[in-house]
Amino acid sequence: MAAFDWFWKAMGGKQGRNQKRSLAIVDQSEARREELSNLEDAALSARARKLCDGGNLSDPAEFLAILAIAAERTLGLSPFPVQSQAVLRLLEGDVIQMATGEGKTLVGAMASTGFGMMGKRVHTITVNDYLAARDAAWMGPLVSFFGLSVAAVVEGMTPDERRQAYRSDIVYAPVNEIGFDVLRDQLITSREDAVQHGADVALVDEADSVLVDEALVPLVLAGNEPGAAPSGRITEIVRRLKEKTHYTVDDERRNVFLTDEGAHELERALGINSLYDDQHVGTTLVQVNLALHAQALLIKDVHYIVRDGKVALIDASKGRVADLQRWPDGVQAAVEAKEGLAVTEGGRILDTITLQALMGRYPEVCGMTGTAVEATDQLRSFYDLRVSVIERNKPLRRFDEADRIYATMAEKNAAIVDEILRIHSTGQPVLVGTQDVAESEELAAALREHDVEVNVLNAKNDAEEAQIIAEAGDIGRVTVSTQMAGRGTDIKLGGADESDHDAVVQLGGLAVIGTARHRTARLDNQLRGRAGRQGDPGLSLFFVSLEDDMIAVGGAGEDVTARPEADGRIDSKRIQDWVEHCQRVTEGQLLEIHSQTWKYNKLLADQRDIIDERRSQLLDTPTAWNELAERSPERAQELAGSIDAAVLEQAAREIMLYHLDFGWSEHLALMDDVRESIHLRAIARETPIDEYHRIAVREFKNLANEAVAEAVDTFNTVLIDAEGAHLDDHGLARPSATWTYMVSDNPLSGSGNSVIKGIGSIFR
Ligand code: ADP
Numbered sequence: 001m002a003a004f005d006w007f008w009k010a011m012g013g014k015q016g017r018n019q020k021r022s023l024a025i026v027d028q029s030e031a032r033r034e035e036l037s038n039l040e041d042a043a044l045s046a047r048a049r050k051l052c053d054g055g056n057l058s059d060p061a062e063f064l065a066i067l068a069i070a071a072e073r074t075l076g077l078s079p080f081p082v083q084s085q086a087v088l089r090l091l092e093g094d095v096i097q098m099a100t101g102e103g104k105t106l107v108g109a110m111a112s113t114g115f116g117m118m119g120k121r122v123h124t125i126t127v128n129d130y131l132a133a134r135d136a137a138w139m140g141p142l143v144s145f146f147g148l149s150v151a152a153v154v155e156g157m158t159p160d161e162r163r164q165a166y167r168s169d170i171v172y173a174p175v176n177e178i179g180f181d182v183l184r185d186q187l188i189t190s191r192e193d194a195v196q197h198g199a200d201v202a203l204v205d206e207a208d209s210v211l212v213d214e215a216l217v218p219l220v221l222a223g224n225e226p227g228a229a230p231s232g233r234i235t236e237i238v239r240r241l242k243e244k245t246h247y248t249v250d251d252e253r254r255n256v257f258l259t260d261e262g263a264h265e266l267e268r269a270l271g272i273n274s275l276y277d278d279q280h281v282g283t284t285l286v287q288v289n290l291a292l293h294a295q296a297l298l299i300k301d302v303h304y305i306v307r308d309g310k311v312a313l314i315d316a317s318k319g320r321v322a323d324l325q326r327w328p329d330g331v332q333a334a335v336e337a338k339e340g341l342a343v344t345e346g347g348r349i350l351d352t353i354t355l356q357a358l359m360g361r362y363p364e365v366c367g368m369t370g371t372a373v374e375a376t377d378q379l380r381s382f383y384d385l386r387v388s389v390i391e392r393n394k395p396l397r398r399f400d401e402a403d404r405i406y407a408t409m410a411e412k413n414a415a416i417v418d419e420i421l422r423i424h425s426t427g428q429p430v431l432v433g434t435q436d437v438a439e440s441e442e443l444a445a446a447l448r449e450h451d452v453e454v455n456v457l458n459a460k461n462d463a464e465e466a467q468i469i470a471e472a473g474d475i476g477r478v479t480v481s482t483q484m485a486g487r488g489t490d491i492k493l494g495g496a497d498e499s500d501h502d503a504v505v506q507l508g509g510l511a512v513i514g515t516a517r518h519r520t521a522r523l524d525n526q527l528r529g530r531a532g533r534q535g536d537p538g539l540s541l542f543f544v545s546l547e548d549d550m551i552a553v554g555g556a557g558e559d560v561t562a563r564p565e566a567d568g569r570i571d572s573k574r575i576q577d578w579v580e581h582c583q584r585v586t587e588g589q590l591l592e593i594h595s596q597t598w599k600y601n602k603l604l605a606d607q608r609d610i611i612d613e614r615r616s617q618l619l620d621t622p623t624a625w626n627e628l629a630e631r632s633p634e635r636a637q638e639l640a641g642s643i644d645a646a647v648l649e650q651a652a653r654e655i656m657l658y659h660l661d662f663g664w665s666e667h668l669a670l671m672d673d674v675r676e677s678i679h680l681r682a683i684a685r686e687t688p689i690d691e692y693h694r695i696a697v698r699e700f701k702n703l704a705n706e707a708v709a710e711a712v713d714t715f716n717t718v719l720i721d722a723e724g725a726h727l728d729d730h731g732l733a734r735p736s737a738t739w740t741y742m743v744s745d746n747p748l749s750g751s752g753n754s755v756i757k758g759i760g761s762i763f764r
Contacts, residue, residue, distance in 0.1 A: 205369075241262055372387045519583070
């Protein structure tokens with residue numbers, strides 16, 4: 001208990017009081033359990049429901065007692081008092097710190113059930129698909145006991161299955177699935193196509209990973225650009241056109257215009273009446289312009305080269321190939337077609353949201369993790385969340401050794417192998433945490449040379465990894481894993497069935513070895529936490545070399561000397577302290593980067609909320625028709641004379657939404673460009689963030705006005721009949737295919753969002 005006194009004091013004592021009150025309630029609830037356990041299932045459930053009337057808990061002690069009895073009856077797990085305490089803190093909206101193996105899955109399910117009973121819809125956010133499915137199934141009986149429904153949402157489910165699942169009171173899902181569904185719901189043109197129905201509470205497992213470490217990872221929805229690339233036939237015809245006769249180019253050679261003769265030539269060759277009639281303006285003509293742009297303005301070996309069957313842009317100012325750039329997609333495809341190359345699938349970013357913004361959508365957020373205390377500052381400043389530390393059910397018996405520090409990386413690596421071999425020779429299981437997949441592979445290879453059987457996890461297959469990690473505590477096991485691999489599955493001593501539990505206890509429990517200190521102590525502690533669960537013995541030990549990344553970054557500019565021993569080891573208190581110091585520096589840097597980046601993201605997140613609200617208004621009310629009819633009364637009257645009002649309402653809705661969504665997508669591309677270039681302004685001593693804000697606000701205003709103006713334009717010209725608005729024929733098709741990704745696995749290209757830029761002036 002004493003270890004956390006400083007923490008409670010640091011929290012101004014309020015958290016301390018909350019905790020004391022919670023403990024008193026838990027004591028009462030323990031005392032009530034016996035008397036209540038005489039009641040039948042139905043009576044208990046009814047009684048619990050009554051306690052939740054009005055969305056508040058009238059008697060938390062009794063409520064916890066009932067939850068505990070239900071857990072015992074349905075799952076065969078009788079919650080420990082610390083688990084009940086954790087449930088209470090979650091229900092009050094805290095992030096709880098609870099060590100690995102203390103039973104957070106049950107805690108989360110009890111709290112979710114509690115929220116559900118108060119009439120709140122809960123999203124329980126898991127680390128991956130595998131855990132979402134496992135936990136929903138495992139905890140299902142507890143939830144059903146109270147007449148609530150539960151489901152999991154995982155990759156590969158159809159929209160219908162998702163819609164059905166989201167109707168449940170409690171939904172288990174990984175954060176990316178939830179985010180992707182939010183993004184996809186942003187494309188619908190009728191409300192019944194939405195798969196989500198909103199939620200009141202997000203209960204986040206591994207809360208520090210989601211809320212802090214990955215907070216600024218953007219989830220992205222991209223779509224293809226139908227009809228953007230010119231067909232081979234158009235490319236061929238355009239190739240035959242002559243400058244001056246069929247088209248003209250302005251003096252700067254930046255714009256190209258079709259002459260009447262050129263247009264006739266095309267119409268003749270394509271066998272169409274007019275390039276400029278409704279049917280062709282948005283489609284054929286766009287393609288012709290793209291092909292012409294590629295033909296007349298972009299010159300091979302000046303603007304681009306062809307290399308390995310691909311078009312590579314030349315950076316005009318540097319005269320070198322600009323590897324990560326591409327033109328707007330239609331242009332890129334037109335140049336590819338011109339050169340007779342395979343045309344790459346065009347795509348544009350339709351919408352994007354960071355995990356932090358996603359979490360901001362929930363009225364209530366709470367969470368659980370083994371390592372919350374070190375994230376207290378971030379949780380408070382970014383989410384206004386407080387941290388409650390829950391004591392262990394049984395005292396910790398893990399031994400955390402002092403770091404072993406070496407001068408060079410090579411000496412460190414040799415020492416790591418030696419230490420693993422030494423421990424392994426006793427039969428004690430070893431779990432090694434590495435910094436990345438490559439290091440895992442190298443270390444495994446080195447160990448195999450010594451005839452050690454090694455299991456390597458590399459965060460690729462969650463279900464398989466869960467199985468391997470569950471066995472990592474068995475006699476003689478050596479498991480090598482990156483930080484994230486197998487998270488959420490706890491390691492029992494003596495194998496998943498614990499058959500050799502006592503033997504492994506005799507050997508000292510699980511030994512955890514870190515091959516380097518991470519950039520935050522929190523990540524180190526996540527790894528340490530793998531050992532010593534539920535009062536088991538265990539060992540943790542980190543290796544450090546003065547050549548490690550963390551030291552290079554955190555100790556940059558500092559000259560520290562030390563005298564190593566023959567094997568490179570540096571056994572010095574001063575250097576130990578210095579390693580800690582370097583880590584505090586890197587922690588500070590990460591926090592600073594987070595706050596800075598969030599400043600950029602926050603504004604876009606707010607703007608996205610406004611778009612969201614506008615979309616809802618357009619979807620759920622006749623606003624679209626009303627606004628268009630007001631601006632274009634004659635057209636409205638003409639249509640209203642012959643077409644059903646409901647059809648017109650939907651047509652107006654689709655027109656408005658099309659331009660709003662297109663404008664938003666353009667806005668994202670533009671702001672991404674601005675952000676890439678804005679740092680140049682810092683040199684000119686302007687504040688980049690202010691400048692960024694100024695542009696974002698200005699452009700957003702334009703977006704709103706333009707979306708309406710263009711919608712009016714479309715309303716006046718597009719064919720609207722009994723089937724609705726024929727936007728596709730008008731060149732305003734929505735993407736026929738969309739795909740999602742997190743930026744860490746962007747399939748489009750390596751350079752972030754800016755590769756996909758809005759179609760430039762050639763479209764206007
Ligand atoms: P965490 O997520 O906190 O690491 P888990 O939820 O995976 O822990 O639970 C670890 C193990 O403890 C599971 O096997 C679970 O069945 C068990 N467990 C949880 N609560 C209890 C309890 N009250 N009594 C007995 N076993 C429990």
